[in-house]
Amino acid sequence: MADSPLNAPLIPRNRAIHPVPCDPDYKTSVTRSPNLPLLSMDSTPTEETGPRFGHALIGPLDNNLILNWTKGAAPAIGERILVHGRVMDQLRRPVAGTLVEIWQANAGGRYRHVKDGYLAPLDPNFGGCGRTLTDDEGRYQFLTIRPGAYPWPNRVNDWRPMHIHFSVFGQSFGQRLITQMYFEGDPLIDRCPIAHTIKSRAQLDRLVAPLDMAHARPHDFLAYRFDIVLRGRRQTMFENRPEGM
């Protein structure tokens, strides 16, 4: 496992490449975003360490959303897709053995959640979550169905593009990231106020997974590729010395 050394400081987060915290087009963000500046300082052991999860945690169907809800008894309804990629840090080092969790709507655009009342039906064979650990090269894969787009209460007629939510730990608490993967060619991306909380088009494009026919399996599933970059660690020979020394 390519472990980073403990106590190597994290590269400061470049907030300019992230979404703006407050965006009037995404109404809920207006009352849920801090008004005052964040307190910025170099990372400490609190952020440089983090929880570790082992293979004992992961069940054999955990990364197969087509089968995990029914324990393999019946497949979920929808277009079968493989979603795969690599988790690496800013210095392109693989992030090995890290937990990747995903959740998504079913093929009709409905979540299995008490607060989702959309009229599309639940699929009795689909739960909507999965998890896996990255391998030694930082790779992960999920087998799932393509989630449907769905309307949501924001402006009168806002629709979320097809998307899969990703949660990634990395090796330290300061690397923690939750994001969303979109699908190449979806016209709703350009109309989505949540996607457009990211003001840099180049950065938003990094959340759009391309169709990856090299990993599609004939007569079985299409594939999409989604790589994830987490904060890196500074590694110079001058680290861990008192300031000014």
Place this chain on the structure above:
Amino acid sequence: MVQKLDWLDETPSQTAGPYVHIGCIPTFAGLAGIYPEDLGLSPIADGAEGEIITITGAVFDGTGWAIRDAMLESWQPDAQGLFTGQPGTHPKVSGFARFAADGESGEFSLRTVKPGSVALPGGGRQAPHVALWIVARGINIGLATRIYFEDEDNSADPLLARIEQRHRVRTLLAKRTAPGQYRFDIHLQGDNETVFLDL
């Protein structure tokens, strides 16, 4: 032109949305059985050394409403100030927990061991604290803050010392309400806006 740097920008964040529970705490979300149990149910196991405490609170939006759909994660050292992964950590303290605001009241609760102070590599120590990470619908990038304790010596903590407006320090101090019981409310905006961190 200059030479090209080959490091990458981070993948941008997106909101965890209102259904974060499905992916992170599915049993809580009503998907019981998909995993044996939710991740991070407790940061400690039976036999953890130190004072067992319970911290309760809520996350308030800019209108004063306790938000019902937040998910929180906590990360902390054991009572000696050692984090999991460091040599000598107490085996019954994982230090990591996940918990959600209650769907009806917005209240959250964390039962844990009171953390020890943490040695800094350059010398000095951080006062005892629990790191918090808060995600929810409308939060576009997870919010980091820390729970310190009003009944500890916080005078030499380097992070608290960086807060210019000294009256804001109290937004990071859990209040002791009874033996072993603390209250820690988080205000996303307003007069009591919590100090959020970028480190």
